[in-house]
Amino acid sequence: MAILIHNCTALLMDGAGTVLENAFVAVDGAKIVSVGTGRPAGPFDQEIDGRGGVLMPGLVNCHTHVPMTLLRGYGDGHDLQDWLNNYIFPKEDRLDARAVRAGAALGLAEMIASGTTTIADMYYFCDGIAQECVAAGVNLNLARGTTVFTSGFDFETYPACVELRELTDRWHGYNGGQVLVDASIHGEYTSGPALWESVAAYAREKGLGMHVHVSETRSEQAACLERWGKTPIQVLDQYGVWDVRAIAAHCVWTTPEDWALMARKGISAIHNPASNLKLGSGVAPVPAMQKAGVNVALGTDGVSSNNSHDMFEAVKLAAILHNGVQHDPLAVLAPDAVRMATVNGAKALGRKSGQIAPGYDADLILVDFSRVNLIPCHDVYSNLAYAAHGSDVTMNMARGRVIYKDGDFLTIDIERVRREVAGYAVPLLFGAQQ
C-alpha cells in the first residue's frame, strides 16, 4: 500500500533538527520511501492532507504493563506496599487470558489515540498482549517479566523461562519485526544470579534485548547495596545481563558509577516521570544521565501508577520536571524531551524508527496545530513539548498502516473492547458489585 502525506510541516528528528515546511512524505508498505518538498511520483493508493498539521515520528512508550489498564485508579491513595499487597496483587491473581486481552486492547486504544506507535511491555499472559498489538497494528517489544522466589531454579523447566522460549519462537521478528521479544528480569530484588545468568545467556544466543526494572525506589536500592555491596546495575552486569541491547526502567536511584557503566554498555534508561512522582519513588537524574552519555527514553509505566497512557504528558513532564527540581530552566529543553519520546525510544528498543527518513519504519503521527492550544506557533518543538496533548493527534500510522484517524479507531473494534472490559474483565476482577 503506497500512501502520500502531503502539505504538512514535517519534524524529521534528524541530527540537524530539521522542520520541513510544505513536506511530502511517501510511504510504501511498512517503510518511508521519500521525504521532500516536491510531490513525488505516484501512484498512491491513499493521500492524506496534512495541512495545518505537524507530521512527526510516532511516540515510543518504552515501559508499560498494558493489561494493568484494567486497574486504572484502583487503590490510589494508599502507601506503596499496602497498594501492591492489598490492592494490585490480589486483583492480578484473578486475571485470565481473556481479561488480559481486554485490558491490553483498552490500553492500546488510549495509546493509539494519543500518538503512540510502539511500546515495550513487561507482563505475563504475553501471547494475548502480542495478539492484541498485532491486531491493533502497534509495534511491540514483548517481555515476560520473570521472578524467582524459590531455590533450585532450572532454566530448562522453570515455567516463566519455558514461556520465554516459546514466546521467542512464536513472536520474535513477527511481521517483519513488528513484534520483538525482549528477555526480561523483573528486577534484582525479585530474583537471583541463577536466573540472571541463564536469561542473559539465552538473550545473547537468540539476539534478544533485555528489559529490567532498575533502582525504582530508595528501599530497593538500599536492600541491593546491603545484599551485594553493589547497585542493581552493577550486580546485574556481573552476570552478563547488559551484554545485549537493554532497557533499564526507572533508574531513579542510579549513581554516577551506574551512568558510566550504562553509557559504556549502551543500556538505555527509561524515564517514567508520572509513575515515579505519583508513587513517591523520586525524580530520576535525567540531565546527569544524559550528560554521562546514557540514552534516555520515556515510558508511562502501567496506568495503575500514572494513571494515563498519554506520552505527550510524559514528554511535558520530562521537559519541565528536571528544570524545577534542579532550579535550572535549561536542564532539559523542548527538543531533548521530544527526542526522548522518538529517536531515543526507537534506539532503546532496537528499531529503525523515531525519524522521518527513507528506509525508516513508517511510524508517523499528525498533530493538529490549528487547535487553540497550539496557537500561535513560534517553535514547533516548544508547542509539542509543552502545549500539545495526546488529544491533538488526528492520525496515527504504524508500519505504513493508518490505525487511527480523526477520532476513529481503524484496527480496534472499540465497542467490543468496551463490552469485554465492562462485561467480562471488570466483573472477573471486582465481582458483580462493580
Place this chain on the structure above:
Amino acid sequence: MAILIHNCTALLMDGAGTVLENAFVAVDGAKIVSVGTGRPAGPFDQEIDGRGGVLMPGLVNCHTHVPMTLLRGYGDGHDLQDWLNNYIFPKEDRLDARAVRAGAALGLAEMIASGTTTIADMYYFCDGIAQECVAAGVNLNLARGTTVFTSGFDFETYPACVELRELTDRWHGYNGGQVLVDASIHGEYTSGPALWESVAAYAREKGLGMHVHVSETRSEQAACLERWGKTPIQVLDQYGVWDVRAIAAHCVWTTPEDWALMARKGISAIHNPASNLKLGSGVAPVPAMQKAGVNVALGTDGVSSNNSHDMFEAVKLAAILHNGVQHDPLAVLAPDAVRMATVNGAKALGRKSGQIAPGYDADLILVDFSRVNLIPCHDVYSNLAYAAHGSDVTMNMARGRVIYKDGDFLTIDIERVRREVAGYAVPLLFGAQQ
C-alpha cells in the same frame, strides 16, 4: 433561563466528598437551584443529557496573564533573565489594546474548552481583558499589576493607580459579580512601601481583593531578605497588604513563619506547578502549607511559561509532584488536588462557586467518562486527578450559560479570533516575517 442537567454522576465537592449517581441538577439564571436524584419540577428551557458524564464545578484558574497567550513558546530555552529581558519584555512593549484582546480571547477559548469557568488575571490593558471575559461568559477577578521603579510615587496621579480606580468604578461587581476587581501589587521586588500602603488602603476602602506575586524565585527571596530582613509575605504584611481577601501567586520559597501568617490572615497560596517547574523556580511546599492551614489553589500562570492553560494538567501536577519530591505517595491525594482547582479556588477568589449546591453559581462542567482514557472508573476523583485531560470536557457552563458544548464555542467567534491573532496581533509583535 432554566436548565436541567440530568442523569449524570455529580461530584458535589461538598464537605462529605459526595459523588451523586443519577443526579439531576437544575439551574435558574446564574445559580444552581436544586440538586438531587429525582427529576425536579420544570419547566426548563433546555435539558442537557449527562449520561456517561461526570458533572463537576468548573475549574478555577487563580493565576494567569491571559493576553500572554500570544507569546506561547516564544523564547523558550533561554535563561530566565535572558528570556524576560530579551524576549518577553520587548514583545510586551509592542502590545496594543487590540492585540491584547486577541490574545485574551485565544487564551479564553483554550481555557473554556478545557473546563475553566473562572480566572484571576493580572496584566495591563485590563479593559480589553474584562470585555473579552464578559463576552465569553467567563468569571474574572481582574487585576492591574502595579509596579513602581521611580521615587515620588503619588497614588492620586500614578497612572497604574488611576487605572485601578477607573477599573474598580467600571468593573467591580459587574453583571452580578461576574467581574470582580482585585487590587494588585505586582511583587515586593517591583515596588515599595508607598505603593503598598496606598493600594492596600484603597482595597480595604472598596472591599477589593488583593493579587500579588510572592516568593517565586530563590533570588527574589534572597534579595527581599537582604533589603528588609523579612520575607515578602512578612514585609507586605507590615503595610496592610493582607488585610483583605488575598491571593499570593507561587509561594515557592515561603517559610514556616509565612505559612502561619498566611493561615491566620486567610491569604490563599496559588500553586502554579507547570510554570514553576519549567522556569526552574522550584517546587512550592504545598503539603506543608496545607498542613499549616493555608488555603492552596491552582493556576496555570501565563502560557509563555507553561505553555498550556489546561487546568487538568495543573491538577495532575499538583497531585503527583509533591509525592515525588517528598518520597511520600500520600503527600497529596486525588481529592486534595481536585479541591484545589474547585472549592479552594472559589474561596481564594471570594466567589460562591466551586461546589454543586443550591445557591451556588452555576459554574459547571461535564467530563466525558466514556472516553477510553477514563475507563474503567474505580474512583471518580482518581480518574479526574490523574487520567482526565481538558479535552475530555464536553460542556462548559458559566453562571448558568452554556459557553461550550461538544467542541463548539458558543460565546466566542473562534474564526474571528484566529484571524485577529494571525492577521493582527502576531504581525504587530513579530513583524511581517512571522
